[in-house]
Amino acid sequence: MKVLRSLLLVEWSGLLAAIVIGSVALALVSPNFLSEFNIYVLLRSLCVSLLVGFAQMVTLGVGQMNIAVGALGGLVAIAFGGMMEVYGVPIVVAVPLALLIGAAGGLLNGVLTVRTGINGFIITLATASAFTGIDFGITESIPFYKMPPALVAFGDQHFGAIPALLVAPLIVAALLGLFFSRTVPGRQILAFGGNAQAAELSGIPRGRTVVLAHVLSGTLAAIAAVLAVAQLGSAQPTIGADWLLLSFAAPIIGGAALTGGYVSVLGTMFAVVLIALIQNGMVLAKVDPYWVQFLLGALILAAVWLNRWRAIRTGTGG
Amino acid sequence: MNLAVESVTKSFPGVRALDGVSLTLKSGEIHALMGENGAGKSTLIKIITGVHRPDAGRVLLDGKPVEFGAPRDALAAGIGAVHQERNLIPRFSVGENILIERLPTRHGLVDYATIDHEARRFLDMLDRGIDTRVEVRTLSVAQMQIVEIAKALSLEAKILLMDEPTASITEHETAALFTLLRKLRDDGVAIVFVSHKLEEVFALADRVTVLRDGKIAAADEPMATMSRQRLVSLMIGREERVARLGKRTVDASEVVLEMRGLATSLGHRDVDLSLRRGEILGLYGLVGAGRSELARAVLGGAEMTAGELRIRGTPARIRDVHEALGKYRLGYISEDRKQEGLILMHSIKDNVAITIWQRLAGALGLIAPRSEISAVQPFVRKLEVRAPSLGQSVGNLSGGNQQKVSIAKWLAANAEILIIDEPTVGIDIKTKTYLHELIGEIAASGVSVLLISSDMPEMITLADRILVMHGFRIVGEVANDHRYETTSKAIMGRIHAAGDARPVAAA
Numbered sequence: 001m002k003v004l005r006s007l008l009l010v011e012w013s014g015l016l017a018a019i020v021i022g023s024v025a026l027a028l029v030s031p032n033f034l035s036e037f038n039i040y041v042l043l044r045s046l047c048v049s050l051l052v053g054f055a056q057m058v059t060l061g062v063g064q065m066n067i068a069v070g071a072l073g074g075l076v077a078i079a080f081g082g083m084m085e086v087y088g089v090p091i092v093v094a095v096p097l098a099l100l101i102g103a104a105g106g107l108l109n110g111v112l113t114v115r116t117g118i119n120g121f122i123i124t125l126a127t128a129s130a131f132t133g134i135d136f137g138i139t140e141s142i143p144f145y146k147m148p149p150a151l152v153a154f155g156d157q158h159f160g161a162i163p164a165l166l167v168a169p170l171i172v173a174a175l176l177g178l179f180f181s182r183t184v185p186g187r188q189i190l191a192f193g194g195n196a197q198a199a200e201l202s203g204i205p206r207g208r209t210v211v212l213a214h215v216l217s218g219t220l221a222a223i224a225a226v227l228a229v230a231q232l233g234s235a236q237p238t239i240g241a242d243w244l245l246l247s248f249a250a251p252i253i254g255g256a257a258l259t260g261g262y263v264s265v266l267g268t269m270f271a272v273v274l275i276a277l278i279q280n281g282m283v284l285a286k287v288d289p290y291w292v293q294f295l296l297g298a299l300i301l302a303a304v305w306l307n308r309w310r311a312i313r314t315g316t317g318g
Numbered sequence: 319m320n321l322a323v324e325s326v327t328k329s330f331p332g333v334r335a336l337d338g339v340s341l342t343l344k345s346g347e348i349h350a351l352m353g354e355n356g357a358g359k360s361t362l363i364k365i366i367t368g369v370h371r372p373d374a375g376r377v378l379l380d381g382k383p384v385e386f387g388a389p390r391d392a393l394a395a396g397i398g399a400v401h402q403e404r405n406l407i408p409r410f411s412v413g414e415n416i417l418i419e420r421l422p423t424r425h426g427l428v429d430y431a432t433i434d435h436e437a438r439r440f441l442d443m444l445d446r447g448i449d450t451r452v453e454v455r456t457l458s459v460a461q462m463q464i465v466e467i468a469k470a471l472s473l474e475a476k477i478l479l480m481d482e483p484t485a486s487i488t489e490h491e492t493a494a495l496f497t498l499l500r501k502l503r504d505d506g507v508a509i510v511f512v513s514h515k516l517e518e519v520f521a522l523a524d525r526v527t528v529l530r531d532g533k534i535a536a537a538d539e540p541m542a543t544m545s546r547q548r549l550v551s552l553m554i555g556r557e558e559r560v561a562r563l564g565k566r567t568v569d570a571s572e573v574v575l576e577m578r579g580l581a582t583s584l585g586h587r588d589v590d591l592s593l594r595r596g597e598i599l600g601l602y603g604l605v606g607a608g609r610s611e612l613a614r615a616v617l618g619g620a621e622m623t624a625g626e627l628r629i630r631g632t633p634a635r636i637r638d639v640h641e642a643l644g645k646y647r648l649g650y651i652s653e654d655r656k657q658e659g660l661i662l663m664h665s666i667k668d669n670v671a672i673t674i675w676q677r678l679a680g681a682l683g684l685i686a687p688r689s690e691i692s693a694v695q696p697f698v699r700k701l702e703v704r705a706p707s708l709g710q711s712v713g714n715l716s717g718g719n720q721q722k723v724s725i726a727k728w729l730a731a732n733a734e735i736l737i738i739d740e741p742t743v744g745i746d747i748k749t750k751t752y753l754h755e756l757i758g759e760i761a762a763s764g765v766s767v768l769l770i771s772s773d774m775p776e777m778i779t780l781a782d783r784i785l786v787m788h789g790f791r792i793v794g795e796v797a798n799d800h801r802y803e804t805t806s807k808a809i810m811g812r813i814h815a816a817g818d819a820r821p822v823a824a825a
Contacts, residue, residue, distance in 0.1 A: 182427040191407045191418060198405035201369065202418045202469075203390035262409045 011255025014306050015270035022277050030284040039161040042280050046272055048231065050169035051224035052243045053250030053268045054176060055217045060251050061180065062213035063193035063260025064113065064120035068128035069221045069247045072105040073240030075131045076225035081144035081235020084151075091151055099222045105131065106218020110211030120214070135237050144235040155230035165227055172223065177265040189213050194261025249275065249296055253303040275299070319380055319396060319476040320344050321366065321508060326375030328361055330714065335361040337532045338375070343477060343508040348499060350523035350541065351512045354553055354746040355718035356704065357529040359512050360402050363479050366510075367399045368392035393419060398475030400466050400483045402717065404654075406454045413437035413450035416469045440468040444494050447606070458606055459653055459740075460486045460772070467495060478502065479510045484518060485743045486653070488604050488772055496522050514746050516546055528552040554748045561751045561779055563758035568597040568782055574766045575648075575735055579625035582615040584608065585790045589625070593735070598757065598767045600781030600798070602774075602809055608790035609770045610653055613737045617642055617650055629735070643673060649733030651724055653740035653770070660724055662713035666705055669712050669723050670694040673731035697726035701756065718749040725756065736760065739770040754779055778805050788816040 026033040052069060059066040080098035083089040089097070109127055113120040157164040179186040192199040192209045200206050221240075228239045252258065253274070254267030278299070279292050323341040327334070336358045343349055353359050364370045366377060368386025376383050379395060386392045392399075406415045413430070414421070416437040422429045437450045445464045454462060463486050470478060480499075484492045499522065503509055513519055519526070519541075526544060528536040535552045575593040580586060586608055593599045601609050614620060616627060618637045627634050629646045642648040660669050671678065671690045678685050678693060691708060698708065701722040705715055712723055721741065728736060741757065742750045757780055761767050771777050777784060777798075784796045786809055794812035798805055 178427070184421050184423060184428060187410075187414070187418075187421060187428055191410065194407035194409050195405070197403065198407055199418075201367070201389045201399075201401060201405050203388075203393040204418070205388070205390060257409070261407065 011264050012267040012270045014303075015253065015267065015274055019270060019274050019277060022274070022281065026277070026281050026284065030281075032284055033280075036161045038280070038284070040158055040163060042276055043161065043166055044158075044163040044231065045276050045279070047163065047165040047169050048224050048228045049246055049250065049272045049276065050269060051172060051220050051227065052247045053254070053272050054169075054172060054265075055220035055224060056247035057251035057254075057256055057263045057265070057268050058176075058189070058213050058217045058220065059120065060256045060258065060260060061193050061263040062189045062210055063196065064210065064213065066106075066109065066124050066214065066217045066221075066247075067121060067244065068105070068109060068124040068131055069217065070240035070243035071128035071131035071135070072102060072218055073221045073225040073228070073243060074135045074237060075105065075240075076102045076222040077229050077235050077239040078135055078139050078144065078237050080226055081147060081229055082138070084148055085144040085146045085235075091148055095226055098226050099219055102218040102220075102222020102225070103215050104218070106215040106221075107211065109218065110214030113214065114207040114210050120210075139237040141237055143237060147229065147233055147235065151230050152233045155233060165231060168223060168227055172220065173265055173269060180263060180265065185209075185212055190261055190263070192260075193257075245293075245296065246272075246275065249300050253300060255303075271303070319508060321397075321477050322378040322381075323362065323366065324376050324378065326362070326365055326372040326377070328358075328365060328370060328372050335532055336365070336372075339529065339532070339534055340375075340537065341527055342538055343510060345476070345506045345508045346503055347525060348503050348509045348511055348523050349538075350519045350526040351510050351529070352519065352526055352549065352553055353529035353535075354748060356531075356716035357553070358532040359529055360481055361532075362529070363399060363401070363481050363510070363512070366392065366477075366479060367397055367401075393473065393475075396476040397479065398470045398473035398477070399479040400470045400481060402481045402485075404462060404466070406462055406465060406469075408455035409453055411451050412441070412448055412454055412457070412465050415454050415465055416440060416450070416472050418469070419473060437468065437472070440472045441465070443471065443498050444468060444491055458610065460488070460491075461606065463487050464491060471498070475507070477508045477510075481512045482514065483511075484513055484515065486740065486772065489774070490604070492518065514750070516549065516747070519549075520546065530555060550747060553746070561754040561758070563755065563779070564762055566596060566758070566762045566782075568594050570594055573628075574630055575768065576628040576631075577616075577625065578628070580622060580627060581624040582612070583621040583623055584611045584615055586612055586615065587791050589792055591785060591792065593766050593768055595766055596761055596764050597783070598761045598769055598781050600777045600784035601768060601770045601787055602772070602777050602784050603787035604772070604813060607787040609787050610739050611790070612787070613650060613739060613768070613770060616737070617648075643731055643733060647732070647734040648737070649673075649728035649731060649735070650737045651728060651739060651741065653743060660712050660720060663711055665709045665711055666698060666703060666715075666723055667691060667694050667708040670697060670727045670730050673727055693730060694726070697730050698723070701726050702752065718745045721745055721753065722749070725753070729760065733765065735766045735768070737768045737770070740772065741769070742771075742773065742776060750776075774806050774809070775802060777809075778802055784809060786812040786816075788813050791816075 032038055055069045056066060076098050079101050080094055083097065084094050109120065109124050112123045154164055180190060188204045188209050189212065191204055225239060229235045250271045251263060251268045253271035254264050256263045275296060278295055282289065282292050321343040323339065325338045325340055326336055327338055328336040339358065339362060341362065351359050361370065365372050368389045368391050378384065384395060413433040417433050422432040422436065434450045441448055441450060444467060448461055448464060454465060457465065467483050483495065499509055511523055523541045526536065526539055526541050527534065530553060572595040573592045574595050577589050577591040580589040589612065603609050615622060616636060617639055629648065634646060636642045636646065639650060667690060671694050674693060675685055678689050680686060694708060703719050703722045705719060712720055738757065742753055745753065757767060769781055778800055781798050784798050785792050786794045786796065793816035796805060796808045796812065
């Protein structure tokens with residue numbers, strides 16, 4: 001009973017159960033599920049999604065939203081591809097530059113939010129449109145195809161069923177976990193998201209904290225973009241166009257508080273895995289992919305309901 | 319360190335909160351800052367702590383003018399404060415909240431072992447019962463207040479401002495706090511103390527400054543020569559009045575709210591309680607006794623695991639406040655009016671009318687502003703809510719006026735059973751007397767009141783009978799003879815007896 005209760009208290013307990021049950025069910029129904037190739041495909045699809053989820057998770061932590069996650073990702077992707085194809089910039093220089101562009105986009109979001117005092121939701125809605133405009137303006141909707149062979153090779157490399165690309169989100173996850181649980185800036189972001197007024201009265205600098213969260217979010221979106229380019233082998237201007245729903249779904253299903261102040265790195269990861277599992281299962285079962293969209297919506301509702309139910313059960317409030 | 323405020327003026331939209339106010343704080347002195355709600359005490363404190371900037375006038379530290387752009391500047395200058403508002407991060411641990419201004423690190427990482435150890439040091443000065451590792455959101459309001467005080471103490475500031483630190487803690491903890499403040503004073507700290515409890519101020523303060531309507535009514539006078547009567551008349555501009563509660567007769571046969579052997583998932587066991595029509599039933603207990611939690615469980619906030627709840631004789635299971643009011647005519651006035659009772663951004667009118675919108679709505683489901691105003695106006699007037707208009711947003715009102723609005727809301731909704739949780743926390747004398755008379759009046763008109771309060775004098779003034787709660791159980795009933803000495807002794811006797819028999823359950 002006690003073990004069950006403490007398990008219930010952990011946000012991702014339900015997710016883990018769903019993943020285990022789902023995997024077993026899929027393995028029973030479809031023998032292909034456990035094939036090395038299918039697992040490779042599944043894991044490979046996680047890489048970008050994980051970072052997209054993290055990018056939103058960080059802004060949710062400070063109590064804001066970043067609607068520009070996908071738009072910024074698209075912009076970084078074509079800038080990254082473009083500088084390598086058109087100017088022949090080597091990968092080792094192009095990657096940091098791409099991350100810098102992402103950070104700069106986040107910096108813009110953060111500074112605008114703090115300076116104008118307008119809600120970050122509105123600001124990033126506007127900058128999202130602007131980023132997408134630049135993205136398609138520069139490329140005229142034409143992708144950059146000639147990516148350096150080393151990058152493409154890295155995107156395809158795998159050790160058995162494990163794609164090399166997975167290294168990036170795993171390292172990022174470990175760093176984020178450490179950042180939010182053990183570093184002062186990380187705690188300050190969560191403090192600010194938990195109670196902005198209290199944080200400010202406690203001497204936590206408002207401007208710096210909000211800006212930092214946005215910069216981090218932009219940087220994570222940029223990492224996602226770089227991985228997407230490596231995975232696709234080309235820099236498509238449409239990269240990021242379908243990130244928005246996922247970016248909210250992952251952290252929220254993972255137990256993050258929409259009002260800010262609480263995020264779960266592990267929960268977000270499990271949520272991404274669960275979503276990928278559903279998508280994979282649907283493909284194996286040859287279901288129309290549009291139903292994935294429907295299931296994702298249902299899953300968000302179920303997750304929020306589960307959190308609420310747990311809060312009442314354990315008497316910890318909303 | 320000495321601090322001086324020189325003829326500071328501060329205006330907010332529609333209100334001049336401070337008008338040429340000066341204050342001198344000397345090291346090694348406890349300075350009481352007194353005044354009714356809305357007199358400008360909190361505004362003055364917020365100017366000293368850098369939350370607000372004065373429109374005119376200046377603040378001097380050791381004779382040198384300082385300008386604080388943000389609270390962190392004041393903190394850096396050695397000024398610590400307990401503000402009236404709740405200022406804790408709900409999902410952070412108690413320890414981390416206490417040390418949030420300067421989280422200890424080791425190798426660049428936050429060091430939780432040191433946090434627990436350090437926080438324990440400051441928390442132990444007040445209350446050993448609070449675990450530093452639990453999340454603040456699981457604490458009761460009183461425990462949160464203790465954490466806030468520990469947080470201010472942890473700054474080891476040279477100037478310590480305390481805006482109603484004792485509003486929701488027990489006498490025992492208040493005594494511990496006072497011992498501590500006296501020690502700090504003797505160590506050379508300058509302390510500002512704001513409280514509505516005159517007994518506390520007389521027991522603690524060395525000097526006093528009184529504000530009335532944003533102006534100085536008495537400046538830096540020694541407490542020793544101040545009489546209670548004079549202090550009160552300085553604050554309210556006239557003599558203090560004792561609450562007049564008319565004689566009420568309670569019909570013992572008609573029980574409106576009854577609990578039999580009730581147990582909840584929050585830890586309540588064997589709770590028996592019966593509230594009669596027109597009765598004021600007191601529910602007294604120390605911090606963590608489980609009183610507010612019981613109210614919350616009744617209203618669907620937690621599961622009832624055993625026993626029975628009956629309302630007007632029929633078994634009831636309430637899911638939420640809406641159902642409580644709609645189906646059972648039961649209203650709940652929260653102790654935490656700012657977070658749970660009111661929508662601060664909305665107007666007085668909307669806050670009061672919110673419970674009766676359904677009744678006011680016309681044929682098409684539309685609400686006419688005029689019918690809203692005519693429904694709200696009598697209650698707002700009756701409770702003397704002080705505001706320029708009904709359209710004023712509640713967030714801009716003083717604490718007392720906010721409480722009046724939240725009471726008006728349930729009166730307008732025509733509730734027949736009211737659970738009132740700490741109705742006068744942080745409320746000034748004049749309004750308090752007024753609220754007491756009001757609660758008496760409501761009861762006389764047939765409304766049954768379950769009164770939760772840690773304010774012993776308040777309990778003894780108002781309640782017909784007093785149930786004593788301890789460790790999530792009812793440990794006794796005291797018939798109230800409205801005499802402080804005998805009744806308070808009887809109540810404390812029950813608590814001590816229960817405390818000896820059984821350790822206090824963690825809240």
